[in-house]
Amino acid sequence: MSVEPVLRTEDLHVWFDLVSGRELHAVQGVSLELRPGERLGLVGESGCGKTTTILALMGLLPSSASVAGKVFLDGEDILARGEETVSPHRWNDISMVFQGAMNAFNPVKTIGSQIVEPMELHGTASGKAARAQVRELLELVGISGDRADRYPHEFSGGMRQRAAIALALACEPKVLLADEPTTALDVMVQAQILELLVRLTRDLGLSMILVTHDLPVVAQVCDRAAVMYAGEIVEMGEMSAIYHEPRHPYTRMLFAATPDLLGGDDVLSIPGSPPRLDHDIVGCPFAPRCDSAFSPCATTHPRRLETSPGHEALCHLNDRLVAEASA
């Protein structure tokens, strides 16, 4: 019984104009779904396009960017007319915790006044009611409501990250996009923040996309994951399926490159580095670094194939699998 996704993208592309006159094809045909109350992990290394993807979901791209494709929020295409159709939804329906958000607070304003700001801007609350809501929000994220009148420098790093989450929840959105929310934090504080995010999705019915390069974090916290490489989603599916039956060599090699605390396997690096995205790529973008590349990989771009229900990958190795399954 499938539930309607709260957020769905269809063939999303983003290009950036470069000084050289060329274009950087940062996001190449991303199609993903986010179900209500779900935590979806968007994983990849630097330059893979994951941050650009979620910025595109909110229309937070600069004038050098051009976007194609559709983004459906509760069935409505919010990118239909660009900025015009996206801005009413910003913060009200879909909001974001940015990378390094804990350092992005205005140091001369109290935390409380900064959380009230979006409420007043979007007209969701004002005055006393807004301030009361701010205190509630702070309590919700684990900060004592009295601290609303304190300044950012009086908060520790972990607390500021919580405040950043409270800020993102100010207008009660349906979807929360979290970009590397725990990257700069100690492992214990990371655990606290991740626990908070899990609690919020459970108790508030919030849906979340968690962007990170840290695979174990995704393994611990997310229901489903999408692995990105060179602007594309190369594999997407349930968390345990991704780990136990990876259908793309990059996913498998990425796990193999991550040391596990108790595991004894050798840790292997992936030779080479990602392709430049300002040139057209022929064949599979991962082929030069892949340990399983074979004849079609250099010439034909793989097709998106569903190898089992809910589990898809972009790899020629699956061509045979799917063909056999349907035979």
Next chain:
Amino acid sequence: MPQQRPTPLDLQSVEGPGAVALERAPGRKGLFATTLRGQPQAIIGLAVVILFILIAVFAPLIAPHSIHAKTGGIYEAPDSNHWLGTDDGGVDMFSLLVYGTRVSLEVGFAAALVAMVIGGAVGVISGFFGGWVDVVLMRITDIFLVIPDLPLIIVVAAVFGRHLINIIIIIGVIYWTSTARLIRAQVKSVRERVYVKRARSIGAGNNRLIFKHVVPQVAPLLIANTVLTIALAVFLETYITFLGLGDPSTISWGKLIENSFLGNAVLNNAWWAVVPPGVAVTIVILACTMVGQSMEDALNPRLRVGHLAVRRFRMRPLHGRLDSE
């Protein structure tokens, strides 16, 4: 060893090409290239400055008349023979203007150089060593900052005479302080960079750290600042000379303006004796400022605020994708 440098695609051995290396190249040529690219004002400014330098260098070839001989009437209006008329001595204004370029630019460049050398040295020493050296040098800088320019110039003119070299030095002395402060701040920040610390941990001495690591890093800023100082120096020279404190044996734009006032040009409606030198000064200052500002912008991308403008990404239709259905 012949060959051309291998292109990035060759770096396959351990890791492939530097991924999305779209960073600005900080190499030696980098500053000028980055400055000029995408900043038309820098190109215009540079062109104008070069034009004036050429005028100064080739003055004897460009000036139609001698500036030492009376070639026309007093305050003759501009005509085909005298493009900018004549001054109160019957000398061709245009030729005067052309020759005046020499001294004005000479003083401007030389004084800026003096400011650069003193300011740069003080800034580097102060910023690098810190401690009491920094305190002492900064207090000296403050003293120089506080001394009022005009009385200082008058005193120097009175005591040391109104020679060109004195003017150059005094202008340099007036302007080195802001350079020193700027460089000191930059040096303090460079000193904390990891590669400097790493060099120190290898055992590099102060000399090497300063000359090989710190100075090259602050040099572009110093040059940008010096270009801006040239503008200021040209102006100050004009100002000094106009007040009668300049070297009487040289012709500069300031001298021309001074002469025009002494010769009552305004009363004689001889605008051509007053306006052109002023315009020339303005153009040169503007040009230097344009180049200097562009260089500073190129050096510090954070100064640019264009990205803060309202985000207006563009939507575009999907072109037919070839493969994935």
Next chain:
Amino acid sequence: MSDAAQTLLEVEGLVTRYPVPRGIVGAIARQEKLEVHAVEGVSFSVGPGEMVALVGESGCGKTSTAQTVARMVEHQAGSIRFRGREIGRLSSRALRPLRREIQMIYQDPYESLDPRFTVRDTVEEPLLVHGIGGKKRDRDTKVREALERAGLTPADLYIDRFPHELSGGQRQRVAIAASLVLDPKLLVADEPVSMLDVSVRAGILSLLDSLRKDGMGILMITHDLSTAAHFADRIAVMYLGRIVEEGPAKEVVRNPQHPYTRALISVVPKRDPREQTVPQILTGETPNPVHLPSGCRFHPRCPMVEDRCKTIDPELHRARESKVAEHRAACIVTAPG
């Protein structure tokens, strides 16, 4: 087999404190002179061919320890012995030859290299500083050897490049090559891979591992327990300036004896989504190292705290449930000693 001369590095009772600046107002108001107790009595050793990992969260003192050992920062008490010789109080001039033997690798590969130096310049610099390799040709050979030893083969491809033309991993290898060119005996690596992509980290860590196999001693500072567990021979867990647990890496990670270590390990996410342990999340955050708690530093957050923990400052002893003698913890409950 391990006499003092064999051990490369021996640190005992190291204490490093930084003054907290008061400013003029503070001085006039006679505010007490506060100090950051960065390192408060740390002792450990590193032998040749051994990788020791100092692990902990921010503020635990691991970086300060590394910088003190590399003599970049002054310490207030304790001894640092390198190959049997006390180096803690040597003047900068006397230290110079030592700087060949102890080299430091920094966290940020994007900042470790002078952007105006070519790879050759960077790797050659240590040779010039120490006056090694008289002819240019000799230096060139050494530079190439160091580059290849650091995995940048063929050296020709990299030697004339500028840092901005290289990826993070390549830059880090250049920094490592610049350290190797002097043939050091001890490497101090401060978070050598934390700023690199995951797929690249293993390569650098394997490089360090192979250097270790060649006989180099490596002191690695990291906040990543998983990395330490995989690559280090021994782990020392630090908290608020002290080592609270130490022992063979796999032992410490599989059988942690200090409550802090146990909490840390329970909280580290595992790769396998099905194998996530129930995290034992400690409340609050590490207190700042200016005002230290009394008794055991960890007691305010300890899930096993007893009354006597507030007054007794524990020392490292073999824990009751340790499987080897070298596995020690500083806890009066689990390692009464």
